[in-house]
């Protein structure tokens with residue numbers, strides 16, 4: 405699917421709001437807006453500042469006010485052009501404006517292409533924590549175009565690779581093999597499609613995250629705690645990679661793959677002296693159940709198990 409086909413998804417729409425961030429707007433905004441408008445639909449652009457700080461209730465208010473000022477109705481729709489920040493914020497605004505209007509995701513980061521744009525999770529951060537306010541709101545379509553990745557900084561690519569390795573470890577030994585060399589060009593496009601397909605399948609099986617969807621937390625239980633303790637100096641992908649290493653000690657090829665991609669360790673990030681803070685943070689994880697947390701633990705590539713671990717025993721993993 406291409407941007408020029410978006411208006412066809414919303415036959416009753418008279419206008420679209422194209423939400424993007426300042427970086428993506430500068431690099432790709434004009435071209436994408438032109439492509440969408442080539443089908444004859446009016447498209448108004450709303451640009452938010454780039455960066456996680458934009459995923460706020462203030463910007464949510466700003467977006468829905470803009471939709472109202474544009475006189476958008478229930479038949480109109482929102483297009484999110486950007487990474488996870490834009491997708492989460494614009495998706496949440498679409499899910500709440502008039503109790504929910506249509507939206508389309510055009511992910512422009514590797515992470516968003518393989519992960520955050522899929523599954524209908526939308527939301528914003530509040531000072532008390534990330535993603536604490538949000539809604540499930542499925543996009544009408546997700547338009548993946550690896551062409552956007554040509555302008556994406558290396559550090560942002562790494563965030564995506566971590567989630568792709570995670571997906572391969574969970575579900576697909578063949579993809580894991582294919583990713584042993586860092587994919588580029590058509591190999592990358594094929595791997596992105598495969599990851600997206602695998603995540604969509606899991607999410608479709610288990611929309612509200614009761615069982616199978618929890619597998620996607622591989623590397624994230626430790627990873628989230630590492631991000632927090634580092635005050636988000638460690639990027640999401642790097643933290644997930646560290647989390648995966650911690651639970652993958654029985655499967656050396658996973659650690660070897662993370663090495664090959666250049667992902668660091670608690671030691672290399674200067675966090676080896678902060679293990680007790682990491683454990684403390686996990687004890688407060690919102691996904692904790694009673695006195696245990698569920699870890700996803702690989703037994704082999706393609707064979708991962710959920711394991712309930714008492715909080716008092718988590719230290720043995722580090």
Ligand code: ADP
Nearest residue numbers: 427454487488489490512513515516552555556
């Ligand atoms: P993520 O998708 O990793 O959650 P963000 O939405 O915060 O993250 O995007 C990460 C950064 O990459 C932001 O600064 C954003 O403006 C920038 N960005 C997004 N897509 C592109 C792109 N295709 N080319 C260059 N920079 C991009």
Ligand code: ZN
Nearest residue numbers: 567624640644
């Ligand atoms: Zn993640």
